[in-house]
Amino acid sequence: MSVKTSRRGFLAGAAASGLVIGVDARGALAFGVQAKTRDFTPFVRIDTTGRVTVLVKHLEMGQGPATGLPTLVAEELGSDLSGIRVEFAPADNEHYANTLFGVQLTGGSTALSNSFLQYRKAGAAARAVLLQAAAQDWAVPVAELTLENGTISGHGRSEGMGAFVETASAMVLPEDPPLKDPAQFRLIGNPDLRRTDTPAKIDGSAQYGMDVHLPNQMVAVILRPPRKGAVLTGFDAAAAAAVPGFIEAKEGVGGVVVFAEHTWAAFQAREAIAAEWDLSGAEARSQADLRAELSAMVSAAPAYEARADRPMTEIAAAVAGAPRQVEAEFFFPNLAHAPMEPVNCTIEPTADGGVILHDGCQFQTLVQAMVAGALGLEPGKVRINTMFAGGSFGRRSNTDADYPVEAAQAFALTDRSRPVKLVFSREDDVRGGYYRPAVAHKVRIGLDESGAIAGWDHRVAGESIIKGTPFEGGMVQEGGVDPTSVEGTRDTPYRIGGMFVGLTDSAPLSTVLWWRSVGHNHTGYVMETMMDQAARAAGEDPLAFRLKHLTGDAPDQRRMAGVLRAAAEAAGWDDPLPEGRARGIAAHKSFETYVAEVVEISQSDGRIQIERVVCAVDCGLAVNPDVVKAQMESGIGYGLGAVMRNAVTFEGGEVQQVNFPDYEPLRISDIKAIEVVIVPSAAAPTGVGEPAVPPAGPALANAIAALPGGRLVTVLPMAENGVTFA
Amino acid sequence: MSIKLKINGTMSEVEAAPGTPLLWVLRDTLRLTGTKFGCGVAACGACTVHLDGMPVRSCQTMIEDVGDSEVTTIEQVGGEVAEAVRQAWRELDVVQCGYCQSGQIMQAVGLLTETRSPSVEEIDAQMWGNACRCATYQRIRGAILRAAEILEA
Numbered sequence A: 001m002s003v004k005t006s007r008r009g010f011l012a013g014a015a016a017s018g019l020v021i022g023v024d025a026r027g028a029l030a031f032g033v034q035a036k037t038r039d040f041t042p043f044v045r046i047d048t049t050g051r052v053t054v055l056v057k058h059l060e061m062g063q064g065p066a067t068g069l070p071t072l073v074a075e076e077l078g079s080d081l082s083g084i085r086v087e088f089a090p091a092d093n094e095h096y097a098n099t100l101f102g103v104q105l106t107g108g109s110t111a112l113s114n115s116f117l118q119y120r121k122a123g124a125a126a127r128a129v130l131l132q133a134a135a136q137d138w139a140v141p142v143a144e145l146t147l148e149n150g151t152i153s154g155h156g157r158s159e160g161m162g163a164f165v166e167t168a169s170a171m172v173l174p175e176d177p178p179l180k181d182p183a184q185f186r187l188i189g190n191p192d193l194r195r196t197d198t199p200a201k202i203d204g205s206a207q208y209g210m211d212v213h214l215p216n217q218m219v220a221v222i223l224r225p226p227r228k229g230a231v232l233t234g235f236d237a238a239a240a241a242a243v244p245g246f247i248e249a250k251e252g253v254g255g256v257v258v259f260a261e262h263t264w265a266a267f268q269a270r271e272a273i274a275a276e277w278d279l280s281g282a283e284a285r286s287q288a289d290l291r292a293e294l295s296a297m298v299s300a301a302p303a304y305e306a307r308a309d310r311p312m313t314e315i316a317a318a319v320a321g322a323p324r325q326v327e328a329e330f331f332f333p334n335l336a337h338a339p340m341e342p343v344n345c346t347i348e349p350t351a352d353g354g355v356i357l358h359d360g361c362q363f364q365t366l367v368q369a370m371v372a373g374a375l376g377l378e379p380g381k382v383r384i385n386t387m388f389a390g391g392s393f394g395r396r397s398n399t400d401a402d403y404p405v406e407a408a409q410a411f412a413l414t415d416r417s418r419p420v421k422l423v424f425s426r427e428d429d430v431r432g433g434y435y436r437p438a439v440a441h442k443v444r445i446g447l448d449e450s451g452a453i454a455g456w457d458h459r460v461a462g463e464s465i466i467k468g469t470p471f472e473g474g475m476v477q478e479g480g481v482d483p484t485s486v487e488g489t490r491d492t493p494y495r496i497g498g499m500f501v502g503l504t505d506s507a508p509l510s511t512v513l514w515w516r517s518v519g520h521n522h523t524g525y526v527m528e529t530m531m532d533q534a535a536r537a538a539g540e541d542p543l544a545f546r547l548k549h550l551t552g553d554a555p556d557q558r559r560m561a562g563v564l565r566a567a568a569e570a571a572g573w574d575d576p577l578p579e580g581r582a583r584g585i586a587a588h589k590s591f592e593t594y595v596a597e598v599v600e601i602s603q604s605d606g607r608i609q610i611e612r613v614v615c616a617v618d619c620g621l622a623v624n625p626d627v628v629k630a631q632m633e634s635g636i637g638y639g640l641g642a643v644m645r646n647a648v649t650f651e652g653g654e655v656q657q658v659n660f661p662d663y664e665p666l667r668i669s670d671i672k673a674i675e676v677v678i679v680p681s682a683a684a685p686t687g688v689g690e691p692a693v694p695p696a697g698p699a700l701a702n703a704i705a706a707l708p709g710g711r712l713v714t715v716l717p718m719a720e721n722g723v724t725f726a
Numbered sequence B: 001m002s003i004k005l006k007i008n009g010t011m012s013e014v015e016a017a018p019g020t021p022l023l024w025v026l027r028d029t030l031r032l033t034g035t036k037f038g039c040g041v042a043a044c045g046a047c048t049v050h051l052d053g054m055p056v057r058s059c060q061t062m063i064e065d066v067g068d069s070e071v072t073t074i075e076q077v078g079g080e081v082a083e084a085v086r087q088a089w090r091e092l093d094v095v096q097c098g099y100c101q102s103g104q105i106m107q108a109v110g111l112l113t114e115t116r117s118p119s120v121e122e123i124d125a126q127m128w129g130n131a132c133r134c135a136t137y138q139r140i141r142g143a144i145l146r147a148a149e150i151l152e153a
Helices: A065-077 A111-138 A161-169 A238-242 A263-272 A287-299 A312-320 A364-375 A402-412 A426-431 A520-538 A542-548 A555-571 A625-645 A693-706 B022-029 B079-091 B101-114 B120-127 B137-152
Strands: A018-023 A029-033 A041-047 A052-056 A085-088 A146-148 A151-154 A157-160 A218-223 A231-236 A246-252 A255-260 A274-278 A304-308 A324-332 A344-349 A355-359 A382-386 A420-423 A439-447 A453-463 A499-506 A581-590 A593-604 A607-618 A674-678 B002-007 B010-015 B048-051 B054-057 B070-072
Touching (some): A018 A111, A041 A161, A052 A065, A065 A085, A065 A111, A111 A146, A111 A161, A157 A161, A218 A263, A218 A402, A231 A255, A238 A246, A238 A263, A246 A263, A263 B022, A287 A324, A287 A453, A287 A499, A312 A499, A324 A520, A344 A402, A355 A364, A355 A402, A364 A382, A364 A402, A402 A420, A439 A520, A520 A542, A520 A581, A520 A625, A520 A693, A542 A555, A542 A581, A555 A581, A555 A593, A555 A607, A581 A693, A593 A625, A593 A693, A607 A625, A607 A693, A625 A674, A625 A693, A625 B137, B010 B022, B048 B101, B054 B101, B079 B137, B101 B120, B101 B137, B120 B137
Parallel strands (some): A052 A085, A355 A382, A607 A674
Antiparallel strands (some): A018 A029, A018 A041, A041 A052, A146 A151, A151 A157, A218 A255, A231 A274, A246 A255, A344 A355, A344 A420, A439 A453, A581 A593, A593 A607, B002 B010, B048 B054, B048 B070
16 A cells, blocks of 8 residues: 555555556546556555545535545446445645645535546546456456446456456556446436445544544644734733643734643633733724624725626616615624534644644645645645544635644644644634624615516625635736625526626624635525515515516526426415415525525414425536435525524624524524425536525525515524514 | 543543543543534533433533443444434434534434434424534434334334
């Protein structure tokens, strides 16, 4: 076994030789026996017993790539998915890059879509050379042989494919191995496939970053500034000395780094330290200031034009002159991602002067470079052991690699002889920034005589995710528009008679970051509640009104209309509801996937209960239909929980929330039932991790507005703005 | 202080300061890392273990209060109910990120041990304190109903 890898531990017990299919230095498919594969990056390994290992280049944080990518290989190789070993790939930007981004990153709901052909080809190449090898060994025509479930058969013979690994390793790899005809798929699209990671996640054996325990490791926690911009002026750690297991406290990483022998000692010692801060340059604004600032911005002329079908003044005039008008202003608070596993990272020194990071790492390319920079190492000296991640929702991939760099900085405060495990508490997570931006929208819609949208004037103001980061040059558009602030508005599939989208950036009270579905989590809410409000003003059914604005057979309109119809049909949209019940519908396109949702609620004694959510998704070919359904369920829950009751708020610059009791997650009783319909499609697969989030909130809001005496909730979260949930 | 604990059927002697939560003795001292740290304030249930068969939050169970009680963790929870729960969890592929699932399973085993055939309302009430940020709740509920069915068969 000589495959280049940064992972420890898994080498033991593997076969001494085997067939490896991967990519060479030019990025072309390549293969060989392991002993000869030094310049060679593996995707698939097959040992002489026929055991198949798939190297998964994406982080498994719940969305299923550790199942989806092996499914692609197994399909082409003719293997059984359950027999495949899964390993996470090392940091290697040259070969394990996300083919859509050019960097090793899991995000943007692309893990499956960017790997779809790459991993199938790896499986197909393995199959082709193994068949050729068997044909050569048996001296029979290759066309007469088949490979199914790890066994090569034909000409009256049958043998496990492992027997041909040695011969195959000396053969010429086909340049373009034939891929299966989709009609022959056994695994792709099979609803009975189960996740590869379930067994380890139900017996406690799955290893997350938080579970790392290296010999002689120290645990570090950081006493952090109480507000953005606060500067440490001194601290007293005398009381911490009484905590058994406390090692030392040092100034660094923007605060005080507390080192201890174990986690509980680190937490206790941190509690015992008194720190003093210079707050003269610190953020001092409060939630009311933030709201007032954003509200003023959406009422003034925007700084940037994101879409202007006609000049702004012309569209504003068309709206003002329309026979019917609808107007609303919205506010979305900051949100924490709050993955179940508080983020953490362990830095392990190696004998060659480098380090190994143990991390549920989402953005290997950036983390490797940033940690190397923090430690003064060549990037090649920073290896990454990517582990299971206990959720992310965007938190683990950010533009400054915050927590791996903090771990490196803490490690650099030591003599670098002991591994350092940096751990966040839940309080660090909830209070520590990297929030969904706070955003305001103001929309004015004009309807013509026929009840069609004649003008849509849309102003957005909020905290830019991209500006001020290393990605600004590559992502912010000429004219100054951060596309993540307006995605989902200007690119709406609805045919709108004249749209203007303006944008103004505000100064964030904390660091901001993409949060599951990025800009779509607020733009979807605004677009889809305003469509309902417009339908109401036009006196039309919300579904019919939407379909009226999705005419024609272009893919955007056809697919959006398709999910709307499918969700409405499954939900019984036209069936009468008993008293005290209401339905709301919403649809949104994000990450090339179309999702429509119908939320049905009941109201009793003024309390609202979500009875049922029906979802229809068009994500192209559904490779693992049950994973697709699971991601719809997940996105619906994540989106609804946030709009129902989550907000990070500020008082005098300080975050007011502390932990789950005041940043209350969705609970099991909040949604009684979810049904998911997958719209059949042969189109290329698109993302599913995020696209169920955007329609969930507006579908709920539209249902609440549809109750007798109901109104549209324009300030979130709902529970703090007049809605009482059961 | 030195304290004796019966964990997963084995007596262990551990060194821990009074006031140390059982969670950290399990995770950092005994390396039973299947029991997860999620919030530290008994608000998420990721740290759920059994004390004499009853689900408790190990982050709020002080080590000196364990006494003679038998601690069972996800690594060793067994028997008819646990097997039914695991089978149902596999059949429905409940897990996503998986981080909360040890706690979910320990809570579900406790529920089904007490109530063989729970109603949906009983499930929601008993599982309310176990948070899942991936929102796998629909499958958790379905898997508990399925486990009850398996146990009845």
